[in-house]
Amino acid sequence: MKVTLKIWRQPDAQTKGAMHTYDLDGVSSDMSFLEMLDVLNEDLIAKGEDPVAFDSDCREGICGMCGLMINGQAHGPEVTTTCQLHMRSFKDGDEIVIEPWRADAFPVIKDLVVDRGAFDRMIQAGGFISVNTGSAPEAHSVPVPRDDAIRAFNVATCIGCGACVAACPNGSASLFMGAKITHLGELPQGQPERDSRVVGMVSQHDAEGFGGCTNIGECTAACPKEIPLDVISQLNRDLQTALRHGH
Amino acid sequence: MTDMPDTTLTGDPSHDAPGEPADDAAGYYTPGDPIRDTKAPEGPIADRWQTRKFEARLVNPSNRRKLDVIIVGTGLAGGAAAATLGEAGYNVKSFCYQDSPRRAHSIAAQGGINAAKNYKEDGDSVHRLFYDTVKGGDYRSRESNVYRLAEVSTNIIDQCVAQGVPFAREYGGLLDNRSFGGVQVSRTFYARGQTGQQLLIGAYQAMERQVAAGTVEQFTRHEMLELIVVDGKARGIVARDMVTGEIQTHLADVVVLASGGYGNVFFLSTNAMGSNVTASWRAHRKGAYMANPCYTQIHPTCIPVTGSHQSKLTLMSESLRNDGRIWVPKKQADCEKDPRDIPEEDRDYYLERIYPSFGNLVPRDIASRAAKNVCDEGRGVGPAVEGVRRGVYLDFSAAIERLGRDGIEEKYDNLFDMYARITGENPYEVPMRIYPAVHYVMGGLWVDYDLQSSIPGLFVTGEANFSDHGANRLGASALMQGLADGYFVLPHTIRDYLADGPFEKIDESHPAVVEARAAVEDRVAHFLNTKGTRSVDSYHRELGNIMWEYCGMERTEDGLKKAIDLIRTLKDDFWRNVKVLGTADSLNQSLEKAGRVADFLELGELMCIDALNRRESCGGHFRGESQTDDGEALRHDDHFAYVAAWEFAGDGEPPVLHKEDLVYTAIEMKQRSYK
Structure with a gap:
């Protein structure tokens, strides 16, 4: 099939970008979306034009490196990562608009590549359990109720792709943060640092320039791992508790 | 699946190779x-x-x-x-x-x-x-x-x-x-x-x-x-x-x-x-x-290649082999048919046939090689890529009958979803297609x-x-x-x-540092200045084809020697004709790939030399020349119970082989069998 691609091109963070249009023929419905872009890039290289820069690594939906706004939707029309989106979700003659994640806290590096270093810094601000290597007690010394372990796992599946931020009209990272607060907060091992964790992460979130949450829910709709919106409720509850404790 | 059962072949498995081992790699090292x-x-x-x-x-x-x-x-x-x-x-x-x-x-x-x-x-x-x-x-x-x-x-x-x-x-x-x-x-x-x-x-x-x-x-x-x-x-x-x-x-x-x-x-x-x-x-x-x-470990349960645009392969957990049955049609003529229309008597459940005691649960390397063999015979299924159908069925219909659809969903739902997303086929209705892929080294x-x-x-x-x-x-x-x-x-x-440190401080003017930096800068400049005609990916793809064909699931002396020649020619062409656009001082993904492919080309040659030297079949390495009468892997402990450690001797120079003998004091060496 044949598609028309409108792609954001921006040489670097300092230079202003613009949309460019490319016609691409011979696209097979079995191709993944990123393989379609690989084909475009091979064409561009053959013509002596700079290929489109975009991030991807595992291409099996787990590393969180890829992420594009496709026709205005984070990761495109299916509930999955960009790398797991296939061209069978489009039809012959479609026009496809491709942009980078749009958020103040995710500056563009080049074309479709953005800087998500803010997520690492939020984890550094408290998204961990302090236990030095070798000091851990025997694994069976602390039983964890199965339902708690399942809930912790379900939200720990967050891949840190940033789709939640890109989808949010406010550019908030509350879903990302709530997933980590809930993952560690559900487990007995996470209790000692529960207050300091939420205060640290929220402070860093705000310092990075992410917006506030107004419960719109676009984040959870865009999340390829279907992290539920109630992790933000838990985040808010934990923050209130921590503040009440004098943090 | 690579666990070994406690079955031991009697006698010395190396009996057919008396005297000096063949030095297949003579001249290459x-x-x-x-x-x-x-x-x-x-x-x-x-x-x-x-x-x-x-x-x-x-x-x-x-x-x-x-x-x-x-x-x-x-x-x-x-x-x-x-x-x-x-x-x-x-x-x-x-x-x-x-x-x-x-x-x-x-x-x-x-x-x-x-x-x-x-x-x-x-x-x-x-x-x-x-x-x-x-x-x-x-x-x-x-x-x-x-x-x-x-x-x-x-x-x-x-x-x-x-x-x-x-x-x-x-x-x-x-x-x-x-x-x-x-x-x-x-x-x-x-x-x-x-x-x-x-x-x-x-x-x-x-x-x-x-x-x-x-x-x-x-x-x-x-x-x-x-x-x-x-x-x-x-x-x-x-x-x-x-x-x-x-x-x-x-x-x-x-x-x-x-x-x-x-x-x-x-x-x-x-x-x-x-x-x-x-x-x-x-x-x-x-x-x-x-x-x-x-x-190299080649994993048997991956989603097959669909076309020349393919950028990577996706693994599905081999736990699928616990309930899925692997088969291909007995007749080539059936390979294009809808698998559901092929009657039971026309299906070849080849793993169950060849390995009755382990069946679909044979180790990874055996399952992988068997799949290659049936596809080489022309009995593969799915789309033909470059003229060959490379896929075998992994069929859950019997398991669905036994456990119900709910039972299968509970065990494998995420894998079935992933398969459906990638292939566009519903594995609850149509048997999955799988083929081996490189997974681990x-x-x-x-x-x-x-x-x-x-x-x-x-x-x-x-x-x-x-x-x-x-x-x-x-x-x-x-x-x-x-x-x-x-x-x-x-x-x-x-x-x-x-404990001996901190070591003497060095600074950036040290000759070793200057030399290392210069080597990097020269390489970057070379890639950007070559202005050739072929993209980096096209070289990488060609190298991959050579490696998969000759240094993949089955290796032979002739094939490996041919691969070494092909890689040397390709490497030469790469350095003269690669096309890398853009600049050195910005995000440049083609430039990054060029450096990686340059090193893969050298590694690929060494892998072939190592495979050529090791004229035995062991683990994931199967040499066509070293098999039993019924086509199973044959190890040669008397000649090859060593680690082959290769030393770089300079560009264009044959590498130097250092052997580390493997000595087992706490375990007895056995030959494996899955029949």
């Missing part, structure tokens, strides 16, 4: 002196690690902050080491090419992690895990290293649970275990089908904690392009900032490579797009021996018991080293090895080396 590991203590195998930990010298806590450690790679091995050495108070610099340490490819491991906890009281023990791993490796690993791996496996689970890794649990709140890959005990810990992700996030968070504490400095989107060796010791790296293009020098007292495997030499593999050999290969060219590079840089390479001060951990898996790796053991090396082994062995 230079014989060198033997090498051996000098670090593992003598004495009973169960005492060696305790002894070594005691003998390894300590570093005074106040001196640790004066010692600089570079770690390349942030997967399980690198992330765990960065966290642990940071906690100990060393000055750590951590490098990764991704935009965050959390994206390293350990994240994609699905199945689980082995540990000899014996929580099921089913007869597991450190010794049994050790035994299974050596046997699974087809007696080509170093026994003291493997014993230690089994020994520290239990600590890993304790550590991960304390970090908040949400392993699967039973109703009583205790950890669940499953049996994995056909082993007879349940020792695999798991977090649904995302165990690698959860373990990596644990290590990542521990490392980020140290970043906040100021002991670890992280360099994301940085790629190591050269090793700096001063007076015979590894003293730093040259790295390129992939955003600005700046070439940087980072100096240290010790360098750790935790940069993963090189499966992408095949172009198509289950590895991440960016996984590469450059860090290891640059070290190899500076004197680090590369051991057993031909040992057992070969890697040679290390001693301390995980130190042949360059003093260069340590290598995780998949990047060769030491623990021999010629084949057991399921759920890659995660175990990465974390064992990173959390519990390296932090002890590295201190013995660092």
